[in-house]
Amino acid sequence: MTTPSRAVGAAAMLASFVAPVAPLAAQDAAELCKSIGRVTVGQWSSYTMTGGKADGAKLRLAIVGQERRGDSTLYWLEISGNGGPSGKGGILQLLVPGFGVDATAIRGMIVKTAGQPAMKMPDQMVSMMGQNMGQNNEAVDVARRCASAQVVGWESVSVPAGSVRALHLKNVDGGEAWVARDVPFGIVKARPKDGGEMVLTGHGMDAKSSIIEKPQEMPGMMLPKP
Numbered sequence: 001m002t003t004p005s006r007a008v009g010a011a012a013m014l015a016s017f018v019a020p021v022a023p024l025a026a027q028d029a030a031e032l033c034k035s036i037g038r039v040t041v042g043q044w045s046s047y048t049m050t051g052g053k054a055d056g057a058k059l060r061l062a063i064v065g066q067e068r069r070g071d072s073t074l075y076w077l078e079i080s081g082n083g084g085p086s087g088k089g090g091i092l093q094l095l096v097p098g099f100g101v102d103a104t105a106i107r108g109m110i111v112k113t114a115g116q117p118a119m120k121m122p123d124q125m126v127s128m129m130g131q132n133m134g135q136n137n138e139a140v141d142v143a144r145r146c147a148s149a150q151v152v153g154w155e156s157v158s159v160p161a162g163s164v165r166a167l168h169l170k171n172v173d174g175g176e177a178w179v180a181r182d183v184p185f186g187i188v189k190a191r192p193k194d195g196g197e198m199v200l201t202g203h204g205m206d207a208k209s210s211i212i213e214k215p216q217e218m219p220g221m222m223l224p225k226p
Helices: 023-037 123-135 138-148
Strands: 044-050 058-069 072-082 089-096 108-113 151-159 162-170 176-179 187-191 197-204
Touching: 023 138, 023 151, 023 162, 108 123, 138 176, 138 187, 151 176, 151 187, 151 197, 162 187
Parallel strands: none
Antiparallel strands: 044 058, 044 197, 058 072, 072 089, 089 108, 151 162, 162 176, 176 187, 187 197
């Protein structure tokens, strides 16, 4: 999937954010981070990457469905990517309680690579693959670490999707992100510590699943006999 690890891994940018913050800015950041994690079926945002290892790649985040599990409502987060140095594309769908969650919170996973049928991952593989996805996905990582971020301040940011008032976050190793409450998934722009830039190109509330066929069940892993 570019693989969702390359075009989606266009997303390997931010890590832990740092910078002294005023009480009001800290409050803004806390409220903003909470809003980013809450999702609605149909929301989507798209991005392009320039420079760095993912130069030319495109990324799209979307909430394409929901399920009830016990007393909880879970959402299907779709991460799709294409282009970049490899020229490949892929789709990854994760069943999660919100955006930016830890890999242990993932309850289901469907993977589709170019030219291959969609495959539903067995439960034993979900957490392991989810952990790898989180390590290589900048967009998810921004949301996951948002609550621990410190703030540079509010700025007007111009991206292909328009001019957006966003909160500027800066991390200890030089990476940066600009996030906004009114943008689905919150991310307006992000820059990795090692170069490149991810910018918002569009967003909306009419997302549908990019996987139209019924996913095939992938056989579970063979566990050793006791």
